[in-house]
Amino acid sequence: MDTATAIIVVLGAFGFGAFLWTLAEYLLHRFAMHHLHGKGIMSREHLEHHVHSSWHFDRTHLMSWAGMLTVGFLGWMPLGWLVGGPRVGIAVAVGWACGYFFYEYQHAVAHLRAPTGPYGAWVRRHHFHHHFGHPMANHGVTIPLWDKLFGTLERPETVRVPRRLALPWMLDDDGAVKPELADSYALVGRAGIDERQAKIDRARAFASLAPLD
Numbered sequence: 561m562d563t564a565t566a567i568i569v570v571l572g573a574f575g576f577g578a579f580l581w582t583l584a585e586y587l588l589h590r591f592a593m594h595h596l597h598g599k600g601i602m603s604r605e606h607l608e609h610h611v612h613s614s615w616h617f618d619r620t621h622l623m624s625w626a627g628m629l630t631v632g633f634l635g636w637m638p639l640g641w642l643v644g645g646p647r648v649g650i651a652v653a654v655g656w657a658c659g660y661f662f663y664e665y666q667h668a669v670a671h672l673r674a675p676t677g678p679y680g681a682w683v684r685r686h687h688f689h690h691h692f693g694h695p696m697a698n699h700g701v702t703i704p705l706w707d708k709l710f711g712t713l714e715r716p717e718t719v720r721v722p723r724r725l726a727l728p729w730m731l732d733d734d735g736a737v738k739p740e741l742a743d744s745y746a747l748v749g750r751a752g753i754d755e756r757q758a759k760i761d762r763a764r765a766f767a768s769l770a771p772l773d
């Protein structure tokens with residue numbers, strides 16, 4: 561194999577690994593997190609994330625990172641190695657890991673910061689419709705392909721956002737949606753949260769139902 565071909569093969573294997581991650585991102589989110597309704601740590605942690613719709617780093621992220629790197633380097637790498645040799649094996653695993661960390665990064669910043677470009681704006685609209693509009697739609701976070709293929713893609717005109725769960729970056733100092741985001745997000749309901757509302761939010765998140773107004 562000449563050098564140019566070898567580079568193309570390695571890049572192709574890397575791309576395949578990243579693409580494989582996007583399918584896992586969709587399937588894990590839909591089936592291992594939402595369909596299990598809190599059975600198992602992965603589902604429980606994810607539905608807990610839906611209860612408050614906030615993001616903060618904790619040790620369960622380290623467990624996920626370790627788990628996904630294990631799948632990449634002890635699962636996909638030997639398989640790729642068998643099919644195309646060591647370079648292909650390593651490139652598939654690295655592609656998988658890069659796809660996974662790209663997802664982790666995009667998901668975290670979607671919750672933490674306002675978008676800075678069209679892709680970030682799309683990620684947020686797509687993902688916050690999943691949180692606030694229909695938790696059984698838009699399971700992909702980084703790309704819409706698998707939602708489109710599996711019939712779970714939804715693109716509402718404006719994303720409804722219960723006021724008590726609004727992300728800080730959406731709001732101005734008066735608690736209204738920032739003017740530049742007003743075409744994308746509409747606040748509903750009251751801002752405060754009491755014990756009864758908190759219980760309802762938790763029950764609905766664990767049933768993969770949208771939070772009420």
Ligand SMILES: [Zn+2]
Nearest residue numbers: 609667687691
């Ligand atoms: Zn989220």
Ligand SMILES: [Zn+2]
Nearest residue numbers: 589610690695
């Ligand atoms: Zn979810």
